[in-house]
Amino acid sequence: MPVVVIGAGPYGLATAAWLSTAGVPRRFFGDPLQSWHTNMPQGMYLKSVPAATSISAPEAGYRLEDFRAAQGLPPVGDFYPIPVEEFIAYGRWFHERRVPQLERQMVRSVQAVDGLFGLTLDSGEEFLAEAVVMATGQVAFAHEPPELRGLVPPHLVSHTSRHRDLARFSGQRVAVVGAGQSALESAALLSEAGAFPTVIARTASIAFGEPPSTDRPADRARSLRMVKPGSPLGPGWSLFACSYGGAAYRHLPPRVRTRLLHTVLGPSGAWWLRERVEGRFPVLCGSTVHSARAEDATVLLDVVDTSGRTETLQADHLLLATGYRVSIGRLELLSPELRSAVHTFGGAPRLSAGFESSVPGLYFTGLAAAPAFGPVLRFVAGTGFAARRLTHAVVTGTRHRR
Ligand SMILES: Cc1cc2nc3c(=O)[nH]c(=O)nc-3n(C[C@H](O)[C@H](O)[C@H](O)COP(=O)(O)OP(=O)(O)OC[C@H]3O[C@@H](n4cnc5c(N)ncnc54)[C@H](O)[C@@H]3O)c2cc1C
The missing domain is CATH 3.50.50.60 (FAD/NAD(P)-binding domain)
Structure with missing residues (x-):
């Protein structure tokens, strides 16, 4: 029985790339980068810098800079705002090269079936899965005051x-x-x-934000880097801690986590x-x-x-333009029984160190995991941390359940 990844945005693709080297049966579903194409405005530029905007894969050769090189485009640094169209093209290139087994179908529903998961696809196909990774992104969590x-x-x-x-x-x-x-x-x-x-x-x-002082972070004076170290979320020690401290973040009291999530990168x-x-x-x-x-x-x-x-x-x-708030109750893809079986705090799933919810075999990544692991999970920069941990947990979990 397969492990299923639902969603083919940056988090779903990264999870699929890592899982595909793990030797477990698997199926991946979604339309690559669909929400970037449909739910973001044409002509938009990314706020994150190129060095912090690569989808993670277990081996080298799949970063944004590799995509640009493959297209004959020159390297770019922190002064370059990435057009959304370029990021979508990169995501599709990543999918074609690294996750070609992706099935371009939507999952219609997921329900619990005797300790397993029963999935129904848009095509009408029904099958059982041993574990499900929810990488369905932020759109379901659009917040209206x-x-x-x-x-x-x-x-x-x-x-x-x-x-x-x-x-x-x-x-x-x-x-x-x-x-x-x-x-x-x-x-x-x-x-x-x-x-x-x-x-x-x-x-x-x-x-x-302040314009970067140099195009390449490595060109900044050493003294400046000591005071304000660079990180995928931006310069400064608090952003550095949030970028690299996802594992520790989970141990902060829930109220502190929620406050940090909304204040560390203020509007x-x-x-x-x-x-x-x-x-x-x-x-x-x-x-x-x-x-x-x-x-x-x-x-x-x-x-x-x-x-x-x-x-x-x-x-x-x-x-x-009032952002997104994680609320498992709004994930209609999951059956009402599954939704109510997921233990939550402030609407978000409580997750283990391996991104597993209180329902064994049901994992959440991307924005849904940000209240647990911190603001880096709101950005493409978090795909490496998430996919590596999640894959390890899924592989260990499936061995354990067998
Ligand atoms: C306007 C805007 C600008 C942003 N700019 C940046 C930026 O500059 N840098 C940055 O790092 N992040 C940025 N983000 C955040 C960015 O969206 C996330 O970093 C990233 O998209 C998260 O990836 P994901 O895979 O979790 O979600 P998504 O990219 O949303 O992907 C989830 C996918 O799941 C699919 N899906 C949902 N339900 C199903 C289903 N039932 N079956 C199959 N597939 C399904 C959806 O179609 C979607 O394609 C921005 C977000 C917004 C809204």
């Missing part, structure tokens, strides 16, 4: 994850809620496509985004959307600032 839920008709409000083509809003006024990279980059793309965005941010000001735009935001469209800082209502096919938003003053803003669409 509860206070805005149900106030305006669904066609007037949407989460950023529902959009690939922001040019469809050309000529429209779009209120963008959020203060992070997704809000700022969506607003920049909207503005550049002829729409009229207004960003509504709870934070007192908008933050942007901010990439350094290269600043000139596409400042002075280009209104940004209302220290502002909260208090209520929303529909009027004449538009949205009226009551926006309250820190002094308690309310301003009413009219928009043709309300775009929620």
Whole structure:
């Protein structure tokens, strides 16, 4: 009976690459990089630097730089923002070379069957699996602030994850809620496509990262590297600890973990985004959307600032760049019995050191594992840590169960 990996984003592909050398029967499902293609805007650039944006494989030759070399492209450093289209092409190249056995099908449901897992595919095929790795990504966890839920008709409000083509809003006024990279980059793309965005941010000001001091981190002065060591999540000791301390992170009290997850990399735009935001469209800082209502096919938003003053803003669409919150209850792919059997904290699965949930044989990776192992699991940079540990645990677990 196979071990199954569901999802073919960076985490699913990395897990599949590592598992395929482990000598266990296996099947991998998903459309490679589908959420990068469908649920992120065209024209977007990655915030992470090339050196921190490779999908992990157990052997050399599959990094982003190897892909670029294979395409005849020159090496790039920290000054190079990766276009999303390049990352998608890299992911598909990784899939074709490293995980060709991927079955391009969606899994319709997973349920518990006498200590095993019963899977149904979109094709209608049903089969049993010994272990299941959930690498289904963040889209199911798109967060819409509860206070805005149900106030305006669904066609007037949407989460950023529902959009690939922001040019469809050309000529429209779009209120963008959020203060992070997704809000700022969506607003920049909207503005550049002829729409009229207004960003509504709870934070007192908008933050942007600092441009790197050199293209290659190794070229930075040694004294600077001692004070602010480089890491996949960025320079500085706290980011260094989160990048390399995933195993220790799991032992912090759950409340501390949740707080760190939301604060270590607070909302901010990439350094290269600043000139596409400042002075280009209104940004209302220290502002909260208090209520929303529909009027004449538009949205009226009551926006309250820190002094308690309310301003009413009219928009043709309300775009929620409000991020993602892990909640196992929202993974409809899992049967209700499986969902309720997974022990959680704050909605996220409690995981062993090997990414196994309280249901033996059911593993979670990627964003669903970030509350357990820390912010690095929100980024492609975490694929190596996750895939190595998870593969070891799956192999040990399957031997143990036999
Ligand atoms: C706008 C935006 C920008 C980002 N920028 C960066 C960045 O610059 N750098 C960075 O490192 N990270 C970035 N991230 C985070 C990035 O999304 C994650 O690092 C990465 O995608 C996580 O990989 P994953 O495999 O867990 O999830 P995903 O990439 O979402 O892949 C999950 C896959 O599972 C598939 N799937 C779901 N359900 C099923 C099913 N039932 N059957 C089969 N397949 C299924 C989906 O189709 C999807 O393709 C960004 C995220 C967003 C939203």
